Amino acid sequence: xxxxxxxxxxxxxxxxxxxxxxxxxxxxxxxxxxxxxxxxxxxxxxxxxxxxxxxxxxxxxxxxxxxxxxxxxxxxxxxxxxxxxxxxxxxxxxxxxxxxxxxxxxxxxxxxxxxxxxxxxxxxxxxxxxxxxxxxxxxxxxxxxxxxxxxxxxxxxxxxxxxxxxxxxxxxxxxxxxxxxxxxxxxxxxxxxxxxxxxxxxxxxxxxxxxxxxxxxxxxxxxxxxxxxxxxxxxxxxxxxxxxxxxxxxxxxxxxxxxxxxxxxxxxxxxxxxxxxxxxx
Amino acid sequence: xxxxxxxxxxxxxxxxxxxxxxxxxxxxxxxxxxxxxxxxxxxxxxxxxxxxxxxxxxxxxxxxxxxxxxxxxxxxxxxxxxxxxxxxxxxxxxxxxxxxxxxxxxxxxxxxxxxxxxxxxxxxxxxxxxxxxxxxxxxxxxxxxxxxxxxxxxxxxxxxxxxxxxxxxxxxxxxxxxxxxxxxxxxxxxxxxxxxxxxxxxxxxxxxxxxxxxxxxxxxxxxxxxxxxxxxxxxxxxxxxxxxxxxxxxxxxxxxxxxxxxxxxxxxxxxxxxxxxxxxxxxxxxxxxxxxxxxxx
Numbered sequence: 163x164x165x166x167x168x169x170x171x172x173x174x175x176x177x178x179x180x181x182x183x184x185x186x187x188x189x190x191x192x193x194x195x196x197x198x199x200x201x202x203x204x205x206x207x208x209x210x211x212x213x214x215x216x217x218x219x220x221x222x223x224x225x226x227x228x229x230x231x232x233x234x235x236x237x238x239x240x241x242x243x244x245x246x247x248x249x250x251x252x253x254x255x256x257x258x259x260x261x262x263x264x265x266x267x268x269x270x271x272x273x274x275x276x277x278x279x280x281x282x283x284x285x286x287x288x289x290x291x292x293x294x295x296x297x298x299x300x301x302x303x304x305x306x307x308x309x310x311x312x313x314x315x316x317x318x319x320x321x322x323x324x325x326x327x328x329x330x331x332x333x334x335x336x337x338x339x340x341x342x343x344x345x346x347x348x349x350x351x352x353x354x355x356x357x358x359x360x361x362x363x364x365x366x367x368x369x370x371x372x373x374x375x376x377x378x379x380x381x382x383x384x385x386x387x388x389x390x391x392x393x394x395x396x397x398x399x400x401x402x403x404x405x406x407x408x409x410x411x412x413x414x415x416x417x418x419x420x421x422x423x424x425x426x427x428x429x430x431x432x433x434x435x436x437x438x439x440x441x442x443x
Numbered sequence: 444x445x446x447x448x449x450x451x452x453x454x455x456x457x458x459x460x461x462x463x464x465x466x467x468x469x470x471x472x473x474x475x476x477x478x479x480x481x482x483x484x485x486x487x488x489x490x491x492x493x494x495x496x497x498x499x500x501x502x503x504x505x506x507x508x509x510x511x512x513x514x515x516x517x518x519x520x521x522x523x524x525x526x527x528x529x530x531x532x533x534x535x536x537x538x539x540x541x542x543x544x545x546x547x548x549x550x551x552x553x554x555x556x557x558x559x560x561x562x563x564x565x566x567x568x569x570x571x572x573x574x575x576x577x578x579x580x581x582x583x584x585x586x587x588x589x590x591x592x593x594x595x596x597x598x599x600x601x602x603x604x605x606x607x608x609x610x611x612x613x614x615x616x617x618x619x620x621x622x623x624x625x626x627x628x629x630x631x632x633x634x635x636x637x638x639x640x641x642x643x644x645x646x647x648x649x650x651x652x653x654x655x656x657x658x659x660x661x662x663x664x665x666x667x668x669x670x671x672x673x674x675x676x677x678x679x680x681x682x683x684x685x686x687x688x689x690x691x692x693x694x695x696x697x698x699x700x701x702x703x704x705x706x707x708x709x710x711x712x713x714x715x716x717x718x719x720x721x722x723x724x725x726x727x728x729x730x731x732x733x734x735x736x737x738x739x740x
Contacts, residue, residue: 176536256457286714290475313468345453374559392561438623
């Protein structure tokens with residue numbers, strides 16, 4: 163049957179609100195980009211929504227990259243994000259595979275143990291984590307941060323991946339075993355490639371959260387050259403009390419934002435699926 | 444090696460690495476947090492005095508704790524209201540109203556969720572800047588006179604000023620959940636409602652809302668859990684709890700106590716308070732929002 167058209171007034175108001183919110187979501191990013199190309203004079207003389215004057219100050223970006231060490235922060239963030247993504251993938255996939263395909267004593271306890279981690283407020287762990295890191299001699303190291311990030315990503319990822327592994331047909335496994343494949347062979351050669359869509363989804367969701375993580379990085383990285391982008395940006399914002407340089411600050415904001423925004427736009431469909439798979443059911 | 448041993452070894456080799464790391468980086472710190480909360484401790488190991496529940500008694504008498512709790516719940520309350528109303532409205536508009544460009548809106552509305560909370564805080568701190576910021580500039584433009592309200596520097600406005608960035612950055616995520624929930628409602632229900640002459644609003648209150656209620660519940664609990672945690676970053680970059688503790692929240696107070704004033708024991712007991720509060724709030728919410736699950740055949 164054909165649906166009745168909705169009331170024109172409703173449609174009109176909805177369109178207006180949708181457009182208004184589009185502006186609210188996009189415009190702050192656009193004006194950040196504009197502001198990253200201005201000098202202080204333009205901030206004090208003009209309005210913050212003015213277009214930047216020519217010549218555009220692309221030098222703000224190189225200035226922030228070098229003088230405010232955003233080059234370092236950028237590389238640190240790439241390193242931490244990539245490392246955590248790979249380790250999280252390994253930990254999550256192995257655990258999810260076993261929990262989805264094998265039953266053994268304690269398997270459901272394990273499942274709920276990991277799941278309950280989703281409700282623990284991470285702030286509570288910040289103080290003990292600080293001392294744990296120095297006890298393990300991993301403070302100010304990427305190794306420590308990478309292990310920590312990976313573990314925090316396991317519960318959510320496991321949730322999504324178990325669904326994927328459960329849908330794969332059991333016959334595949336059985337015929338592989340008949341052909342003489344080992345347990346490891348079945349996992350790495352057959353199951354892992356088949357679960358690739360799920361693996362990609364959780365990796366991208368993880369990259370988003372690792373790239374942006376702030377609380378742990380703030381407390382656990384005290385060496386200024388080890389900062390990640392969020393910590394570096396917060397630090398730079400603090401410096402503005404003594405030296406006001408809005409253009410470079412917005413350049414730093416753009417450097418922290420553009421890479422992850424690009425990743426989002428490319429992979430938005432997968433992120434969408436991951437959120438839905440993780441939160442519903 | 445028997446086949447059974449082989450299988451056991453395989454399972455162990457896949458389970459143990461994660462389990463070991465989980466014990467070290469999650470279980471142990473929880474226990475340690477409870478343990479530290481019983482001590483008067485500056486963080487340097489020599490002078491760790493066992494004081495039992497004294498930290499909790501101190502919290503009981505600390506007015507800033509009460510201020511922080513009330514600020515936390517103020518933010519949570521308005522965040523839940525603001526985010527859920529807008530997320531549900533946008534989701535309904537993009538699914539039921541069959542608006543053009545639905546996919547475009549879905550992608551764009553998620554932009555703020557992609558940003559680091561620090562980026563959001565820096566951005567909004569500038570928007571609120573008294574002399575240069577966007578908000579006062581915009582108001583000056585509309586009212587045609589100079590407006591220089593110190594949004595973050597005046598305790599009259601400061602707490603309210605934290606709400607727009609928090610809501611702005613949360614809507615996209617929950618809109619996606621609501622869209623998925625609405626899409627899973629069988630079209631036949633709407634068809635028969637149309638046949639009975641039910642208008643959009645009636646369809647919304649009688650079909651859509653009851654059938655997405657489970658997801659609404661999940662979302663509210665998610666907002667609450669992440670809020671007690673997440674206000675920390677916004678407060679730490681935008682106001683540092685000020686002026687005059689008007690924007691103090693438990694998370695930032697914990698950080699201040701632990702890492703600025705070196706009262707690790709007290710900080711840890713605030714952490715325990717956060718855990719207890721989030722557990723209690725979750726349980727209460729589940730109770731309050733209990734509702735017959737509508738069966739769809």
